[in-house]
Amino acid sequence: MSPTAVTNAEESARLQADVLAAGAVCWREGRSGLEVLLVHRPRYDDWSWPKGKVDKGETLPECAVREVAEETGFDIHLGLPMPSARYTVGRRLTKHVSYWAAEVTSDKPAKPDDPKEIDRAEWFPVGTARAKLSRFADREQLDRLEHAHRTGALRAWALIIVRHGKAFPRSKWHETEHVRPLLALGTRQSMALTGLLAAWRIKRVVSSPWKRCVATLKPYSAAVGRSIKTVAPLSEKANAANPKKTAKALVAILEKGKPTVICTHRPVLPTVLAVLADHAPAGLAERLPKKDPYMNPGEILVAYVRPGPVPRIVEFERYRPIDA
Known part of the structure; x- marks a missing residue:
């Protein structure tokens, strides 16, 4: 660990x-x-x-x-x-x-x-x-x-970004990309995330609709009894076609003001991190990862958002339950 x-x-x-x-x-x-x-x-x-x-x-x-x-x-x-x-x-x-x-x-x-x-x-x-x-x-x-x-930051709520668990290699997958599954390690990572994510009070569970993202959050979803809401703009294909639409979906989640966990893909992370940076002070935004792959498979980034009409991030931290 x-x-x-x-x-x-x-x-x-x-x-x-x-x-x-x-x-x-x-x-x-x-x-x-x-x-x-x-x-x-x-x-x-x-x-x-x-x-x-x-x-x-x-x-x-x-x-x-x-x-x-x-x-x-x-x-x-x-x-x-x-x-x-x-x-x-x-x-x-x-x-x-x-x-x-x-x-x-x-x-x-x-x-x-x-x-x-x-x-x-x-x-x-x-x-x-x-x-x-x-x-x-x-x-x-x-x-x-x-x-x-x-x-007013003491009641900051958690917006948790999850990079999906370790998936079957892209280069060896010859079927439709959106059904590419997790490897055994990815499944173990998804199971380990259950205990880690439970440390925060999460109200919404959100994911890219692609199989590997949904599978990453499924054990946690089952453990806490919250259904997974799939959001199409969080998928790789949707983000590549229209990153502004992906960013808009993320901003909408921020503006709801409810503790949320979101699972998405490595290629989507630059859009996600840009939205987080836009909602954080410059000095804090500088601490966000800047180089590909940004996060490890199964890793989480926690953004703490100060309550209020304008969402403002006051702290970040990252954890991963199992090393890749």
């Missing part, structure tokens, strides 16, 4: 770390305003964000969701990425922790799975949490959370 970030610096930091972990800054709107959830570890007598190490075969987003559930009892979906943490543990091992914001709407009390590891999980106003956090560096995530809250 090789999680790949949009930014080379972030990817390099992950690849160089000895230990990978993930967690979330869980938040809610309370009576006193913005509140965050901290956990107490009796072994260290400290307060921190819920987090934990990646299990074998698990991506960082999946790890964050699992660890929050284990340490707090809350089932979350990921929101805006927060700053990652990097520090030394044990015998000079480097640990990299990825964080996301996660809104908690449940009013049930927190309930950690293992009291020996986490004996308390409590909500605090941000001012109290700032003083309560044991590691000074953990305030970096809190600073970003407060800034996102002030700017």
Whole structure:
């Protein structure tokens, strides 16, 4: 499993770390305003964000969701990425922790799975949490959370672009192109995407009508009980004939303002990336991939879109569940 970030610096930091972990800054709107959830570890007598190490075969987003559930009892979906943490543990091992914001709407009390590891999980106003956090560096995530809250980005929704899984080689396929299927690896990638995509709250599942794209999203669609809406302009042929129509279809999806996953083809990605760049600040747009093949088979690109009448992308990240 090789999680790949949009930014080379972030990817390099992950690849160089000895230990990978993930967690979330869980938040809610309370009576006193913005509140965050901290956990107490009796072994260290400290307060921190819920987090934990990646299990074998698990991506960082999946790890964050699992660890929050284990340490707090809350089932979350990921929101805006927060700053990652990097520090030394044990015998000079480097640990990299990825964080996301996660809104908690449940009013049930927190309930950690293992009291020996986490004996308390409590909500605090941000001012109290700032003083309560044991590691000074953990305030970096809190600073970003407060800034996102002030700017309206904290409830950013996810638009996820998927490049379809590994398909039967084009050069060896002698039938109609739109029915060219996935290889066994592509099928494994589609299955692995089910867990990865479940880390975000997705409302719409959209695909090119071609077989390999629909097949890439089919396991996820079945798992969450959402039908796949096929959009003709997302196919290779339609994009080659009229990329403006493809771009218009993508803009319409952005303007709907609903968390969406879209599966399309490598040759369509330049059109997709151009639309995303048009809806992002220049500095952020510069981080999008620029060279063919842009994304690996089965890889996802997550664009976080600030709610509002004009869709504006505030962050990007990329992951792939299985290496090609």
